[in-house]
Amino acid sequence: MxxxxxxxxxVAHGDLARALVxxxxxxxxxxxxxxxxxxxxxxxxxxxxxxASHLEGGPAVLFVDLGGGSCGLAGLGAARRAAHVGVLTxxxxxxxxxxxxHRDMPLxxxxxxLEAKGRSELRGHxxxxxxxxx
Amino acid sequence: xxxxxxxIDDRLxxxxxxxxxxxxxxxxxxxxVDDSLAGSAWEQELYASALxxxxxxxxxxxxxxxxxxxxLDARRGRGALLTRGTGEMxxxxxxxxxxxxxxxxxxxxxxxxxxxVLDYVHLSPxxxxxxxxxxxxxxxxxxxxxxxxxxxxxxxxxx
Numbered sequence: 001m002x003x004x005x006x007x008x009x010x011v012a013h014g015d016l017a018r019a020l021v022x023x024x025x026x027x028x029x030x031x032x033x034x035x036x037x038x039x040x041x042x043x044x045x046x047x048x049x050x051x052a053s054h055l056e057g058g059p060a061v062l063f064v065d066l067g068g069g070s071c072g073l074a075g076l077g078a079a080r081r082a083a084h085v086g087v088l089t090x091x092x093x094x095x096x097x098x099x100x101x102h103r104d105m106p107l108x109x110x111x112x113x114l115e116a117k118g119r120s121e122l123r124g125h126x127x128x129x130x131x132x133x134x
Numbered sequence: 135x136x137x138x139x140x141x142i143d144d145r146l147x148x149x150x151x152x153x154x155x156x157x158x159x160x161x162x163x164x165x166x167v168d169d170s171l172a173g174s175a176w177e178q179e180l181y182a183s184a185l186x187x188x189x190x191x192x193x194x195x196x197x198x199x200x201x202x203x204x205x206l207d208a209r210r211g212r213g214a215l216l217t218r219g220t221g222e223m224x225x226x227x228x229x230x231x232x233x234x235x236x237x238x239x240x241x242x243x244x245x246x247x248x249x250x251v252l253d254y255v256h257l258s259p260x261x262x263x264x265x266x267x268x269x270x271x272x273x274x275x276x277x278x279x280x281x282x283x284x285x286x287x288x289x290x291x292x293x
Contacts, residue, residue, distance in 0.1 A: 013149070041253070043144040043243035044218075068184030069149030076180055 005103035006110055008034040009054045010091060011047075011075055012065035015040075020063075024096040033100045034063075039071050047071070051078035059084040059107045061099065061114065063091035086111035094121035137165070137207050139214035140232065140272075142223050143240040146171075146216050147181045147191060150240065154280040155214065156189070163213040164191040165206055167199040167222050196222050200229040220257075220264035227271035237268055239277040251291050254279045265291075 010017040017036035025031050035054060039047050047070065055062065055078055062079055064072045067089030079085045086107055088095065095118040102110055138159050143151060146166055155161065164185070171177050172195045182191050194202070199215075203226075206213070217223045219242065226232055239255055242248070247258035255277050257265070265288060269275040275288040 041243055043241070043245065044146065044148075045144070046243060046245075066149055068152060068186075070145045073145075073148060073180055073184060076183075077177070080176065 004058050005033070006099075006105070006107055007058060007060040008063060008096070008099050008103075009037060009051065009060060010034055010063045010096070011037040011039065011051060011071045012091070013039055013069065013071060016065055020091065020093060020096060023093055024100060027093075028097055028100050030100040033103060034096060039069075039074070044070060044074055047074040048077045051075055052081060055079060055082040055085050061086045061088060061107070061111060063096065063099075064089040065091055088114055088118065090118060092118055092121060094118065136163075136209050136211060137213045137215050137235075139238060140223075140235050141214065141216050141238040141240045142218075142220055142242065143216060144218050144242055146218055147184055150280055151214070151216065152184065152186065152189075154282075155240075156186075158281050159214070160212050161214045162189050162211040163209065164189070165199070165213060165215045166191060166193045167196055167215060167217050167226065168193065169195045169222075171218075172198070196225045199226060200231060203229075203231045220261045220268065224264040224267050227268045230271070232268070232272040234273045237272050237275045239265070239275065240279050252277055252286065255291070257291075262292075 010020055017038055021034045021036040024034060037050060051074055062075050062085060064075045064087065066072055072089050075087055079087045084107055088111065095114050098117045099114055102113065139155055147164055172193045178193045185191055223237060241254045242256055244256050248256035250256050265275055269288050277286040277291060
């Protein structure tokens, strides 16, 4: 077990990060485990610097909305210079909910767990059949 | 004309460029003109990781872009040329590479000495000067973050 819980930083376009964190907190009741960061109004270097400041000071997982977007590129750039940081792109709400309850896991195992969780939660449920004719 | 988009955007390759413009224009090759990136293998790898399958990127210095411009522009497929700021684009314009082309200002965000012009365009006095020079050497300069957004002419930005 790790001595300090892993921190979570969520970076996304527009208001998405705040909305995801708000949703996770409302469902889990766990507050303060996730920090939302928006790319709104920030250039690439500014966003990378902001994320780097959040990634300092202990193990963290950086959750990104879109791997190939400005958030993903800035996040991967910031994480490259930080120690004990895992990066997950394509974040969804089930992943954040799983994260807040497993922050005491070793970072490597936690990142692997979250990646599997995120993949498993995207499911097709088929298309509804048209209602029978009456 | 293979280079269909000439854009100033401090984020270079990112979602708006790849999805908003790239998909619409059918861009299959990005030419990133940036002296710093041209010498950074790990950053090139990072940007290249964002590209969809079948789409390529090349990272060149301004000097190399000027030297190879005709060749880059004569390639098959559809290309986009990106610079991080106005300074690199000005150097291309002053070298005569941009005659008759429309220059798209897609994203210059907050920074020292910059004043907000649009939500996605902030300019310092030096950058204003760069844009005026570029406008004098290119076909036109306008701001537009996405192809679905309204185009704002440089003359409108001056107001």
